[in-house]
Amino acid sequence: MDVTAIIMAAGEGTRMKSKHAKVSHALLGKPMICWVVDAALDAGCDRVITVIGSHADEVRSILDAAYGERADAHVECVEQTERLGTAHAVRVALEATGVAAGPVVVLNGDLPLIEPATIRTFAQTVDGGAHAAAILTMTPPDPFGYGRIELDEAGSVARIVEQKDCTPEQAAGLLECNAGCYAFDGAQLAAHIGEVGCDNAQGEYYLPDMVEILKAAGQSVTIFHCDDYREGLGVNSRAQLAQLTAIARDRINERLMAEGITFIDPAQAWIGPDATVGRDTVVWPQTHLIGHCTVGEDCQLGPNTRLTDTRVGDRCIVDETVAVEAVLENDVDCGPRAYLRPGTHMLDGSKAGTHVEIKKSTIGRGSKVPHLSYIGDTTMGEGVNIGAGSITCNYDGKNKNATVIGDRTFIGSDTMMVAPVHIGSDAITGAGGTITKDVPDGALAIERTEQRIVEGYTERRRARL
The missing domain is CATH 2.160.10.10 (Hexapeptide repeat proteins)
Incomplete structure (x- = not known):
């Protein structure tokens, strides 16, 4: 199964109140966009196409630094010079790269917690021709703000009801929420993406409109439910960045503890996703491992230690x-x-x-x-x-x-x-x-001048003051 991932990273991210691209902001020392790219690569995607726009040079430089010299990572950048909506971004990517077959997974660049296994299984829902598209869904504790998925009697997607259009009954009864990611049969996507119009208040081309277009063409659109709703959480503000960083920290620390690492206080240790730590190492509070760090067994890390792209052997004390x-x-x-x-x-x-x-x-x-x-x-x-x-x-x-x-x-x-x-x-x-x-x-x-002793110096100095 040859899978293409299109990652949307062209947005302005105005709610971040930043002069930098939203997807450049880091969780545990790693830019947000790299979390999503790595998840797509680890899922086995053969091509990863990142659509850039706002702060394009900054995002491109981040991707070049992370993947430019990796022979095993085929990561491409396509610039959306006119940002006319999500469907327009996908069309730009398809036209620039020639993708027209196989599963195409469209991911958001601000979803750092999505897992490779989720992307891999998501892509499989449109492999084989049974469905032309699938929507990644979740059921968060508070669904307010998310589009709701309405299913027909056959279990296919009838439509997406946006929060502002929800009746009280729909808001209470439709709990399946749109995570904003889509999987398409590449041939169907290429054939119909040009039919998306911009007859809306914003004058933009919206990717969710593909649901009705494909259904009108007699195609099936299904959902793929993500069991862990946190994988579908996006970052739109500094507060959400901090919240998702804490979730990522807890995930990593829980995995390391299961592998035999001791944390004095897991909430006060920030271990990046590319770090490895050996068994029986003790991690003290305020320890940070950033980038590609490797730590051996039986070490003491911290407190108050920050390692970046550093290799540590066994039985080391790093305080x-x-x-x-x-x-x-x-x-x-x-x-x-x-x-x-x-x-x-x-x-x-x-x-x-x-x-x-x-x-x-x-x-x-x-x-x-x-x-x-x-x-x-x-x-x-x-x-x-x-x-x-x-x-x-x-x-x-x-x-x-x-x-x-x-x-x-x-x-x-x-x-x-x-x-x-x-x-x-x-x-x-x-x-x-x-x-x-x-x-x-x-x-x-030995290199010294001869020592001189001046007797009575202090008394004479005081007399002069």
Whole structure:
């Protein structure tokens, strides 16, 4: 079954009160549009066509960044330059891509909670010719605002009654609500989409009109009921964005707990949909995993930790740490209040302690940067100890320069290592030194001015005040 997904992402989203596209707003660090695209891809859709319009360049750049280099993801953008309604958007997509056969699933770009299995089964309702179209329906606790589905005696869709047109009896009796997504037989869609008119107050071409058009052509239109109504919830405001983010958070955390992960407080941990966490890891409050994070087994994450596109091995402690595009191997200890910037690679048993910042550096096996230090553009051997307050001075105002520190070297507290510089293995630098020259293996490097004592200075100073 070759399935095409058309994702509607051209709307203005005025109720978001934002200068950005509505579908660019993120849930758990992931743009809303990517949730829907991923669901379509995971459902097995062969083509995913995203119709963009408002903020087209922004949405296109998001999709290019997420899918442009993926050989397994065929995601296309079609721009609806004139936004004349949902049926017009579908027609633009069909004309631009030539889709005219197989199931076509039309999804909204603001439905981040829809599941791949739902999309897959939804598409199957129009595969085989029994039905020309299907409407995704749900029964939310409060149906107000949704179009209601009226069925005929044979169980086919008779019509969609919009909320404003509902009589009190219909509002009370018609509980099947239109989620705004449709599945079509591609040939029937291509044959009849041009019949949708714009004779309405807004002068727009509405996709729901396809129901009556297909029925008039002697075709069957059915419903596909979504058991979990939350899959059909859309985002039209900041409040709804927060509500759906909380639902997504709970779904993910419940799944992880079922897989053997402990949450001290599941409501205070935000794990993105592309993150993986190993068994027996403990997640403390205010922990965020954003993007493609992988965490091994038996780790302690948090509290107050934010990891973005970071890999963490087994048995790591990551306490009050911000890490971006970093790699932590096994038995690594970070924090509290550590900052690991892109390119940080901490090998087995290494440590980044309190108020430590590391950037584009390798920290060797068992090496320690315990506190109050900055390490940048550095290759560090194993068993190194960096004293408090030490800095690799990697920037000369124009270029970033490298520092190399050999195995088992001891860097005294408050040492400034002015790059480019090479400090050998088994070396020692005295506290308070500024190291500007290479240090041989096994050597002691001391750089200090002679200490002077001025007797009676305090008493003479007070006399002058």
